[in-house]
Amino acid sequence: MSVAIPFLAFLLVGAFAAYHRLRLAYWAAITVTVLLACWLLGANGVATAVAALLVAAIALPLLIAPVRKALITAPLLKFFRKVLPPLSQTERIALETGSVGFEGELFTGDPDWQKLLDYPKPQLTAEEQAFLDGPVETLCKMINDWEITHVHADLPPELWDYIKVNKFFGMIIPKAYGGLGFSALAHHKVIQKLSSISSVVSSTVGVPNSLGPGELLNHYGTQEQKDHYLPRLALGQEVPCFGLTGPFAGSDATSIPDYGIVCKGEWNGANVLGVRLTFDKRYITLAPVATLIGLAFRMYDPDGLIGDTQDIGITLALLPRDTAGVEIGRRHFPLNSPFQNGPIRGKDVFIPLSQLIGGAEMAGKGWAMLNECLAVGRSITLPSTASGGAKAGAVVTGAYARIRKQFGLSVGRFEGVEEALARIGGKAYAISALSQATAAAVDRGDVPSVPSAIAKYHCTSMSREVISDVMDVIGGKGIILGPKNFAGRSWQAAPIAITVEGANIMTRSLLIFGQGAILCHPWVMKEMKAAQDPDEKRGLEEFDSNLFGHIGFAISNAVRSIWFGLTGAKIGAAPGDDYTRRYFRKLDRYSANLALMADVSMLTLGGKLKFKESLSGRLGDVLSHIYMTSAMLKRYHDEGAPQADQPLLAWAFHDSVHKIETALSDALRNFPIRPVGWLMWALIFPLGRRAEAPGDRLSRRVAALLMAPNEARARLAEGVFLTPGENNPGGRIDSYLAKAIAAEPVERKFLKALKSKGIEALDYASQLDEAVREGHITAEERAQLEELRELTLDVITVDDFDTEELRSAGFRTAAQQSESREAA
Template sequence: MSDLRKKWITRPLLNLIRKVLPPISDTEREAMEAGEVWWDAQLLSGKPDWEQLLSMGPPKLTDEEQAFLDGPVEELCRMVDDWKISFETHDLPEEVWDFIKKERFFGIIIPKEYGGLGFSPTAHAEIVTKISTRSTTVGVTVMVPNSLGPGELLMAHGTEEQKDYYLPRLADGSEIPCFGLTSPEAGSDAASMVDRGVVCYGEYKGEKTLGMRVNWHKRYITLGPVATILGLAFKLYDPDRILGDEEELGITVALVPTDTEGVTIGQRHLAALQAFMNGPNWGKDVFVPMEWVIGGRENVGRGWHMLMSALAAGRGISLPSLSTGGAKMAARTTGAYARIREQFSIPIGKFEGVQRRLAEIAGIAYVLDSAHKATTRALDEGLKPAVISAIMKAHATNGLRQAVNDAMDIHAGKAVIDGPLNYLGNVYRAVPVAITVEGANILTRSLMIFGQGAIRCHPYLLDEMMAAENDDEEAGVDTLDKLLPKHIWFQIKTFLRGVFHGWTVGLFASSPRGVGKAAKYYRQLNRYSAILTLTTEVALLTLGGELKRKEMISARLGDVLSELYLLSCTLKRFKDDGSPKEDRPLLEFAMRAGLHNIEVSLLEVFQNFPIRFVGQLLHFFTMPWGHSIHTASDRQSRACADLLMTPSDTRDRLTRGVFLGNPGDGVDLVEQAFSKVCDTEEARDKMKRGGIRMFSRKTVDEALEKKLISEEEADRLGEAADAVDMAIQVDHFEFDELAGNRK
């Protein structure tokens, strides 16, 4: 029976798969195999095991990590003048550079035995988050050496000699690292780089040495202008077959001191008016000894695998931390400003148009912080979830853009006039940089998240593709024959589950125990997990390799997977916090917004499915009633807005980790005014009842004269009025300061 099945079913199917699927390049295979699957695989199983996620508990810091946050991180934030760095010196002050090195900020992830701090991914993320609420320039400067760079690559792949020499020097700042990957010809498609090395013999330390003659041109290299050691990626060739029978050896990564003969460090790029060090570099006929390859000779040609593995973890920390910090800072300051700034004698936060924007900022901050915490918790466990890291990078930076745009709109003129008092301008300018680097969001969304996720997270697909790629046809047939019955049974269960939950609108989907009123949201995530899994199976079955080229369809399916992940993390965070009733408006707003986005994406997939009849069937079987979940109501929006404009544990929980400013700077002035306005609300109401609606020093004196308030209340109201006046001010400059040499 088995032989007959192989002859009449499995072998023809294998041949069909080989025809349908496009060939998989080595770089594509390494990218797909990089990192690991985690909760993303559960979401694409159609029936997530919630215990796997919820049992992890919240992330925790050790006493040492918390002390570092409360000590050196806080002190670093106090030292920073972001306006001066960005618009006057265009560099960190020397004392800040020295402090960063002295306190080993460049060695956050380097183990203690090598002189680093040896902190967890959670601590790493919290450090970058807090610094980024003070200065994106300092945040980027600290995060880059601790993410994709020589330190992480050395720890994972370096020889013992390389680790012993470089890691202590990286940890104490004796060496400043950068990583050269992007070139003018190859941005997001880094595997297409033309930077080239040729295996040869050369002279090193006066002796004939086996090495490589390398030529390159790199750009957009963060810390490049000040780096002393360059992690360099290039394609290596061996035309003389010195190392073996192959001429094309693949992408290789080496450590090259920047003072090596032939290396040129270029001038600086100015990245969207951000002052962090960034610039190009070149190498012309640079001789690189083989011992400079990270991991030595045996890692020649394994550079792409090394980079993808490192990116699978680092991409889930650095830019999501910066984005989370920016969104939380926007939430805290915008809520305060909306409370103290009045128009028509009422706080602008009482206008419903503003309230909706405030609610959206609060929802974004809540979701990003939740996903940030869950992702770093997984990294604490040693996982390297590649697809989830891509989700976090793309959606955290997009979320930051929306939150900051809304914050700018609410602040209006306060935010568009630059100067030391403007605490949003630099975050706003940093958004395009965050969205562009570590994989442009457009391509990450349309090519990577679902394209990689559908294959990596599927229980059988990757093995089936590898069977089709196997040069040994009989081995491929045997592998496929074992997988085929399992895959068919998986498809049957997926179809039944997707149709049932679609027609019953998830009412009978399961939910974990002990989640209270949040159970309805777990049921909806189970419902849409089932529908996404069914849609994925149908898309792969009907479109095959063509799905890879249908980027708009892939992007929408990736959006569904991403929203499922973000909302899962939001539910986990709510439970980890003890399901506080006070936080429920944030949960309601975030869940409704995300579920609505899922429905929109799925309906657009069905509407635009390349095989129209198949799209109609998917719509009929999985979402026959169309939209069933709407975004948050006006009442829920008002509740979220009020949370940002009212002192509470919920507001503090949401914005924990935001640096609240030095005395007299923009954030501090808004914080002080907010506190004073809230403390004097009762006295202010007395003024209103007496017919005095305007709020200023003059009207306070008028209220005292009319005996509407006591002298003690007048003093406090006067202080509040002065604080508000200071907080809403914007900067102005002498003409010559801005005109330069103009006469």
């Protein structure tokens, strides 16, 4: 036994040092001290000496810098340069334009959770809150989504006018240019509220405030461009759109075939230097009504009129609608959600260089400009739209499930419906937290390329799952379109959000982990820059420092992974309160797992990793759900850690944790190098998988929250338009909930009398009369039941139409023309 003690001490001290990330010199000093103590206490002298020699063999070459650099670092640098995956110019720009916020902590294996909790709680200014309570509320009351989607296939003129006059298109434009100058949080709240009543209106307002001329001019425009266009955009005198996607370049925006040739031409009566454009764009939101077109194209200068470079690169320009040669006005018809969307085409369209966004100096820099603005757009518009729809779906469907009865029981009491309601409530909570977190990141000054991809993908995907469950719960109420339907249009619009701003499949399999593994990793980007440094001496110094920092980091995450796996992440310091501390410990474990998997995948697969999209997608899921759960915990503590919200937090958290372990398991079982996968399994799941999906008891608690007025339900509904009105069937249903619950005891008493006391009447009104006469209910209770009957009828009634009402104008016109021909 005395022979094993020195080696056991060697391993334990090494594990302790790795877990706590002690410096190599400290590890060596502690290990030597412990070995000396072992020897003095009677450990085998030879074994102790051998262990000490192991310490010296490891520590001395690494601690003596000239030896380390000559024997280890230089050969590894040479090898690293050979295996370093080549980055295209577009990939390099994408990595360099993004910034890293708290998501960078998730790749460390030991996140600083207190840093997250110390971020200020996102709050609106008094002016922003007044805008939500005033113009936004008024606009929501003006919306008749049935008329927009079925009758007009557009916003009616009065809505267009109200949006323009009240500067809805100018939320992100600074006040100095006549805009509202709102925060990203306010932008998020406005879109969230509008989307809870109409996805067409939210899209119409959202696009000019995300990727579009306003955003681009604000960041990159010349002073002359800002002075001219921004006030006009803020006041709605110009309606903007942005042409990026084309038939042969969808998600691959860097391969756009649209081009512009530098030449001279006529502009406003003068012969000037400019660009002659040929382009074919589609899926462009607001294009049919736009007066100002932003355009992305590849710029060429074959005659060297502005420099020595022929292929200048992707460039952005502004085109007034009436520019000669522009074809615009036709519309696409996106899944019966008819927001203004259509193609833009042009051939030999001439514009001067002054129409390039940022002027001639910004020619060729369009991809960097787009990357920054795309990140902001993904962070706000689409996640906020998903949040509004999911939250509205949760509270209205909860009310519907309580009011709607089958077999004498609220349908929400059936276990199958409870499961669906729990998914709706839990995912709505997660979407709300995630969408607010990305808006807050923008307000902190980040350009959150990785979180924006996470939010875009998961908010829109979960929102689609939410509306699917909503449709299951409400049944025929959801599939019969008409003014009384609160969910049908959301169901139709759900696939739109997962398609735009980069298809979700691409976002998951390429962007999230692909960018995160390099951009957010604490060492990889530094090593890449050091390896590419033209100054050999400086490059070697930087690479040496980063390489051994990375090695220690990897060893630490391996130790932390196996420790957390063996202990179930139940031991260790963590922030939060008594309820959330265990959640933070679990996230520590998964952060270590992610960091370890990222290092092993990059080390063993090298440049091939970016082609392993299934692996990348699964590791992206791990990163996404760690980020998502951190957003939930931040929200929970920002709200004052309300006990009433714990079922929602617990359901959403356990759902994410189950998906994290599923993704890790799938990644390991399918790892391209099988022995590596087996080894990693032993480190990450030493006792097997333990996380389980939310159970029935928890699901029942979440469903109950949605089906009764309470503070947790009210918090979930914050920012959703629920004002009851003729044009808001969801708001009406929600407003009936308290009355329906209050009437339930009387209803049970009446039904009991109906079944057992011999009431002979057949119609409802006569049954109530008889129940009052027989003393089963009072006159006041009868009035309560009549009110319940009326509101229940409004909840469950669906629309019907005359056949002619459903026929299109084109059909009617054709029929009239046919009748005219027959009459002639």
